[in-house]
Amino acid sequence: MNTEREKYLLKINNLKVHFHTLEGTVRAVEDASLTIEPGMTMGLVGESGCGKSVTAHSILRLLPTRTCQIKSGEILFRRQGNNEVIDLAKVEPDGELIRSIRGHEIAMVFQEPMTSLSPVFTVGNQIIEAIMLHRRLQPQEAREYAAEMLKAVALPEDVIDEYPYRLSGGQRQRAMTAMALSCHPSLLIADEPTTALDVTTQAQIIELLKSLQQQLHMAILMITHNLGVIAETADRVAVMYLGRVVESGTVKQIFDNPLHPYTIGLLKSIPRMGSETKKRLAPIPGSVPDPLTVIEGCAFRLRCPVCKQKGCDGKDVLDAVETEPEHFVHCLLYSKRAR
Amino acid sequence: MIPTLIIISFITFVVIQLPPGDFVTSVQAEIAATGGGMDAATVEAMRIRYGLDQPKIVQYWRWISGFPKGDFGYSLEWNAPVWKVIFKRLGWTLLISGLALMFMWMVSIPIGIYSARYQYSVADNLFSFLGFLGLSIPDFMLSLIWLVFGTLVLRVPAYGLYSPQMVDAPWSWAKFLDLLIHLWAPVIILGVVGTAELIRIMRGNLLDVLNQQYITTARAKGLPEDAVIRKYAVRMAINPLISVLGMQIPKMISGSIIVGVVLSIPTIGPIFLRSLITQDMYLAGAILLFMTTLLLVGNLLADIALAMVDPRIRYE
Ligand SMILES: Nc1ncnc2c1ncn2[C@@H]1O[C@H](COP(=O)(O)OP(=O)(O)OP(=O)(O)O)[C@@H](O)[C@H]1O
Numbered sequence: 257m258n259t260e261r262e263k264y265l266l267k268i269n270n271l272k273v274h275f276h277t278l279e280g281t282v283r284a285v286e287d288a289s290l291t292i293e294p295g296m297t298m299g300l301v302g303e304s305g306c307g308k309s310v311t312a313h314s315i316l317r318l319l320p321t322r323t324c325q326i327k328s329g330e331i332l333f334r335r336q337g338n339n340e341v342i343d344l345a346k347v348e349p350d351g352e353l354i355r356s357i358r359g360h361e362i363a364m365v366f367q368e369p370m371t372s373l374s375p376v377f378t379v380g381n382q383i384i385e386a387i388m389l390h391r392r393l394q395p396q397e398a399r400e401y402a403a404e405m406l407k408a409v410a411l412p413e414d415v416i417d418e419y420p421y422r423l424s425g426g427q428r429q430r431a432m433t434a435m436a437l438s439c440h441p442s443l444l445i446a447d448e449p450t451t452a453l454d455v456t457t458q459a460q461i462i463e464l465l466k467s468l469q470q471q472l473h474m475a476i477l478m479i480t481h482n483l484g485v486i487a488e489t490a491d492r493v494a495v496m497y498l499g500r501v502v503e504s505g506t507v508k509q510i511f512d513n514p515l516h517p518y519t520i521g522l523l524k525s526i527p528r529m530g531s532e533t534k535k536r537l538a539p540i541p542g543s544v545p546d547p548l549t550v551i552e553g554c555a556f557r558l559r560c561p562v563c564k565q566k567g568c569d570g571k572d573v574l575d576a577v578e579t580e581p582e583h584f585v586h587c588l589l590y591s592k593r594a595r
Numbered sequence: 596m597i598p599t600l601i602i603i604s605f606i607t608f609v610v611i612q613l614p615p616g617d618f619v620t621s622v623q624a625e626i627a628a629t630g631g632g633m634d635a636a637t638v639e640a641m642r643i644r645y646g647l648d649q650p651k652i653v654q655y656w657r658w659i660s661g662f663p664k665g666d667f668g669y670s671l672e673w674n675a676p677v678w679k680v681i682f683k684r685l686g687w688t689l690l691i692s693g694l695a696l697m698f699m700w701m702v703s704i705p706i707g708i709y710s711a712r713y714q715y716s717v718a719d720n721l722f723s724f725l726g727f728l729g730l731s732i733p734d735f736m737l738s739l740i741w742l743v744f745g746t747l748v749l750r751v752p753a754y755g756l757y758s759p760q761m762v763d764a765p766w767s768w769a770k771f772l773d774l775l776i777h778l779w780a781p782v783i784i785l786g787v788v789g790t791a792e793l794i795r796i797m798r799g800n801l802l803d804v805l806n807q808q809y810i811t812t813a814r815a816k817g818l819p820e821d822a823v824i825r826k827y828a829v830r831m832a833i834n835p836l837i838s839v840l841g842m843q844i845p846k847m848i849s850g851s852i853i854v855g856v857v858l859s860i861p862t863i864g865p866i867f868l869r870s871l872i873t874q875d876m877y878l879a880g881a882i883l884l885f886m887t888t889l890l891l892v893g894n895l896l897a898d899i900a901l902a903m904v905d906p907r908i909r910y911e
């Protein structure tokens with residue numbers, strides 16, 4: 257069991273990321289831990305502003321160095337080839353090492369396909385650039401390779417000489433995907449890759465990612481609000497609330513046996529096929545507190561519908577509890593029970 | 596372009612005729628000021644000789660009908676074809692304005708980039724301060740300051756284009772150096788305001804662009820920061836500067852008039868001023884017309900340049 261778990265590709269331990277702004281310290285990520293195994297898809301869900309993007313950007317060290325600081329925690333990443341493990345939280349954010357990982361071993365696609373490619377260079381130019389950065393190829397070879405990647409994402413061949421503003425949102429997201437996958441990364445971070453697209457295009461992009469994942473054997477960190485996308489793509493899920501990963505487990509565990517009151521609320525707030533349609537959707541009461549506030553103990557206690565009934569004040573220090581294999585929950589209700 | 600020029604030539608002509616009196620009245624006034632006088636017959640003869648007795652529309656026609664032949668009228672005061680009077684001065688004006696534009700771009704773009712990349716650094720704040728200083732001092736003031744400071748304190752030539760002994764000398768290396776020594780100050784004075792403006796625009800644009808998603812995309816590829824800035828950020832931030840270039844051209848021209856007058860440089864400026872005072876109407880009209888043409892051509896060039904760098908415009 258234990259040796260199996262050591263085969264992780266990326267392991268984030270108790271990551272804490274703060275922004276120093278004029279209004280004060282924004283505690284974007286307080287305590288995030290997750291593990292991604294090679295070739296698997298990790299879903300990361302949570303309400304807007306809970307720190308999903310900041311977590312993702314921390315992995316590639318893309319956060320603004322002037323205002324943002326990784327306070328503590330580690331981001332262990334197993335490199336291609338020699339299996340060496342490095343802590344990305346400690347590397348130089350604009351150094352050679354992280355640049356050789358960006359776009360090469362870890363690639364990223366973003367939410368806004370409209371703005372994520374530069375409007376003044378052709379799609380081909382931008383993809384070829386990514387290829388030439390990490391592979392020793394002649395420009396002509398790189399161009400052929402870029403054309404191949406475009407074919408792999410089902411784009412017509414002549415897109416290579418098009419400017420991005422001439423493509424539709426779905427086409428651009430495909431072009432982005434082609435660029436991200438052009439160096440065969442072992443991890444693809446997809447930050448809400450389908451949010452800006454219509455439903456049909458969404459489904460196409462998801463299908464595309466799934467099939468390319470199988471071909472290239474890469475892991476995906478799939479960030480989304482859309483639990484439907486998670487159910488369809490992810491092997492494991494991490495649920496984030498206010499900068500903390502409050503629960504994580506396999507898709508089956510999370511959807512069938514959610515433990516954290518927040519996860520339960522999140523699942524209740526979306527319509528589900530097969531459930532009695534008469535049941536009304538239940539939004540979680542209250543709203544996410546300001547990320548400037550400092551909260552000791554359980555971050556969800558201000559909105560938690562369960563803890564008062566169960567006599568939990570939420571103020572104790574809490575640690576992850578493994579209630580069943582691979583199913584972790586950060587909730588005092590369970591840690592007390594475990595004790 | 597041609598119809599625009601015809602309309603402009605008409606408006607110019609009307610505007611120049613607006614002040615009361617004509618060239619002859621101004622000659623009369625000047626003679627009277629030196630204690631002399633002219634009798635009515637002489638005045639009338641002069642009017643007839645210069646064609647000033649004709650209806651305005653005829654005068655206008657006589658002026659523009661020469662344009663296709665390259666004849667821009669006759670300067671009454673200088674007793675020479677307008678073209679001959681302004682030809683050389685137009686060249687100097689273009690040279691100084693062009694150099695000032697180049698100075699502006701070469702100085703402001705690197706400073707703008709630096710200021711945006713190292714926002715709020717000591718150097719950025721210093722450049723901001725200098726920029727505001729540059730923006731708030733008018734060019735005639737700067738010219739005067741330079742005139743006094745250069746002559747009295749530095750004891751360098753701060754006046755004219757050549758040193759007196761060089762004016763009539765044939766072209767030589769020494770004369771060229773002498774010209775350069777005289778030229779750099781007016782060029783910088785003319786460029787200061789524009790430089791300050793462009794630094795602010797460049798800095799603001801770049802800060803804007805650096806927040807765009809495609810910059811993060813470029814970084815996420817593994818591109819070094821310098822390359823990200825050079826290829827993706829500067830390229831986008833420079834586009835608006837090219838439109839601004841079109842607007843800088845008229846400022847350069849009016850600025851060169853003032854700097855020319857104060858520093859006594861043979862730009863169009865001094866004779867334009869003089870021709871307005873003496874109501875030397877064809878000369879003044881032709882100068883105005885040339886200025887407007889320059890402006891139109893400048894805007895056209897700026898538009899073409901913009902289309903060349905921005906594919907979104909090119910395709911439309
Ligand atoms: N550059 C920044 N400066 C200051 N605060 C920031 C910055 N970027 C993000 N934050 C703050 O960090 C917190 C987490 O933001 P993040 O973008 O990670 O949320 P998210 O979970 O990705 O939300 P969404 O689903 O809307 O994308 C938010 O409170 C946000 O205001």
Ligand SMILES: [Mg+2]
Pocket residue numbers: 308309310447
């Ligand atoms: Mg986000």
